[in-house]
Structure formats: C-alpha cells, structure tokens
Amino acid sequence: ELKVEQNPLFLSMQEEKNYTIYCNYSTTSDRLYWYRQDPGKSLESLFVLLSNGAVKQEGRLMASLDTKARLSTLHITAAVHDLSATYFCAVEYAGGTSYGKLTFGQGTILTVHP
Amino acid sequence: EAGVVQSPRYKIIEKKQPVAFWCNPISGHNTLYWYLQNLGQGPELLIRYENEEAVDDSQLPKDRFSAERLKGVDSTLKIQPAELGDSAVYLCASSLGGTVQETQYFGPGTRLLVL
Numbered sequence: 001e002l003k004v005e006q007n008p009l010f011l012s013m014q015e016e017k018n019y020t021i022y023c024n025y026s027t028t029s030d031r032l033y034w035y036r037q038d039p040g041k042s043l044e045s046l047f048v049l050l051s052n053g054a055v056k057q058e059g060r061l062m063a064s065l066d067t068k069a070r071l072s073t074l075h076i077t078a079a080v081h082d083l084s085a086t087y088f089c090a091v092e093y094a095g096g097t098s099y100g101k102l103t104f105g106q107g108t109i110l111t112v113h114p
Numbered sequence: 115e116a117g118v119v120q121s122p123r124y125k126i127i128e129k130k131q132p133v134a135f136w137c138n139p140i141s142g143h144n145t146l147y148w149y150l151q152n153l154g155q156g157p158e159l160l161i162r163y164e165n166e167e168a169v170d171d172s173q174l175p176k177d178r179f180s181a182e183r184l185k186g187v188d189s190t191l192k193i194q195p196a197e198l199g200d201s202a203v204y205l206c207a208s209s210l211g212g213t214v215q216e217t218q219y220f221g222p223g224t225r226l227l228v229l
Contacts, residue, residue, distance in 0.1 A: 004156075033217065042118075042205065043157070043220040088156050101170060102218060104156025 002027050004091050006105035013079045013112045021108045023072040023089035031092040032072050033102065034063050036085045043088065047074075079112045086110070116140070118221030120206050126227045132194035135224045137206030139187065145211025146183060147218060148191050151203040157220075163189065164211055201228045 003026040013019050023032070031050055035043040047056045049065035049072060056063050060083065062075045072089055086109050090102040119138040127133050139146050144165050149157035160179065162170040165186040174181065178197070183189040193200055203223040209216040 035220075042222045045217050045219065048217055090156070101159050101162065102157075104158070107154070107156050 002029075002091060002093055002103045004089060004103050004105040006087075006089055006108050009106055009108060011108055011110045013076070013110065015080055015112055015114055016078050018078065019076050021074040021076075021087055021089075021110075023074070023105055025070050025072075025089075025091045025103075027070075027093065029067070029070070029091045029093055032065055033090040033092065034061075034072070034074055035088045035090060037088065037107070038085050046087075076110075079110075081112050081114075084110055084112045118206055118208055118219055120204075120221040120224055122224055123222060124225050124227075126229065127196055128229050129198055130195040132192065133196050133226065134190055134192045135204050135206075135226075137189045137191070137221060139189075139206070139208030140219055143208035143210055143219075144186070145209045145216075146189050147207040147209075148181060148189070149205040149207060149220075151205055151223070153202070157205055160191070196226075196228045198228050201226055 005024045007022050033048055034046040036046050037043045047063040052067040054065045060077045065072045086107045088104050088107045090104045092102050121136050146163040148160040150160055151157040159173055161168055161174045161181050163183045166183050179193055181191045203225050205223045206221045207218040209218045
C-alpha cells in the first residue's frame with residue numbers, strides 16, 4: 001500500500017523567511033503533484049513533477065522531485081501572507097487498477113504572519 | 115472555461131436519511147473521480163470513472179454508498195442511509211483521461227453534516 005507522509009504538518013512562518021515542506025512516499029511513483037487548499041475551498045493544482053530531478057518554480061514556490069529517495073520538497077522563498085493555506089502532496093501510481101489514483105499526504109497547514 | 119461544478123455546496127441531514135451529491139466535470143474530461151476529505155486530512159479516492167464505466171470502486175463502501183455516471187458526463191454520489199461518521203467534504207474531480215495521465219481538477223466540494 002502506497003503511503004505518503006508530509007512534514008511538518010503545521011508551519012508558522014514570518015514574512016520574508018524561507019522554509020521547506022517535505023513529502024516522502026513509500027513506493028515507486030509515476031507522478032507527484034502539489035496542491036494548495038484555502039479554507040473552505042477546493043484544491044488548486046500547483047505543480048506536476050514527472051521525473052527524477054524535476055524542478056518547477058512559480059513565484060515564491062519551487063518544487064523538486066528525487067525519485068531515488070522517494071522525496072519531494074516544496075520550498076517557499078520570502079514568504080508573504082497570501083501563501084497561507086494548506087499544501088498537499090499527492091502521488092500517482094499507474095500500476096494495474098490503480099491507474100490515475102492519487103494518494104494524498106496529510107497536508108501542511110502554513111500560516112505566514114508579519 | 116468553467117471548472118468542475120458540484121451541488122449542493124452544503125447539506126445538513128439527520129442520520130439514517132439519504133443524501134445525494136451531483137457533479138458536472140470540465141467539458142471534454144472523460145475521467146471523473148469522487149473523493150472523501152475528512153477534517154484535517156487529505157482527500158481519499160472513493161471511485162473513478164472512465165466515461166460511464168466505474169474502473170476503480172475498491173474504496174467505495176458499497177453497503178451504503180452508490181454512484182452513477184449514466185451518460186459519461188454528470189455523476190451522482192448517493193449515501194443511504196447516512197451515518198454520523200459520513201460527515202465530511204465530498205470532492206469531485208475530473209481529468210482528460212484515456213491513455214494520457216493528466217492533472218486532476220477539483221470542484222469546490224459538498225460539505226455534509228450528519229446529525
């Protein structure tokens with residue numbers, strides 16, 4: 001059974017600081033996704049990482065994937081209040097009947113304060 | 115382009131009552147998913163459709179949950195009878211599907227409270 005673990009689960013950051021959220025998964029994966037969820041809202045796709053060494057950046061967020069270590073990171077640079085949300089990583093395993101099935105981590109609740 | 119549409123957005127019912135949720139995926143998306151999200155957790159897949167066929171329903175509690183996607187577009191998820199533990203957010207997602215692995219786009223969800 002595929003397991004996905006994120007840490008930390010709670011992250012309180014000051015504005016302008018940098019921090020990293022980690023996502024570990026237990027079995028070989030085909031794709032790794034990062035989603036953002038605001039309170040009471042649905043999930044918004046941030047990044048899709050397809051291969052070992054993949055790195056994607058959008059604004060103050062940068063995601064990377066190390067398939068050998070089964071680890072993805074979401075790095076936040078110079079945080080601003082608008083980044084406050086819950087961030088989920090999700091792993092897709094395309095084997096057998098699990099094709100297209102996403103297994104999500106527990107989520108990291110990020111709060112950015114002055 | 116319209117996103118995934120779900121209704122109702124909120125539903126409060128008493129235990130043992132039936133409830134149904136509706137989802138309209140993004141136009142042209144063949145694959146449709148229903149997820150369950152408990153408070154403070156990530157979504158968990160309940161069922162996945164490729165067009166009108168349920169290709170993965172292994173996580174759907176079939177004693178009380180049912181789903182259909184009769185014409186391969188809209189889908190309905192039903193619970194009968196509802197239990198207190200069913201209180202959660204029910205998310206619908208869609209993707210292009212087929213042989214192409216595509217990003218899943220999520221709807222706003224239906225927040226269910228069972229009293």
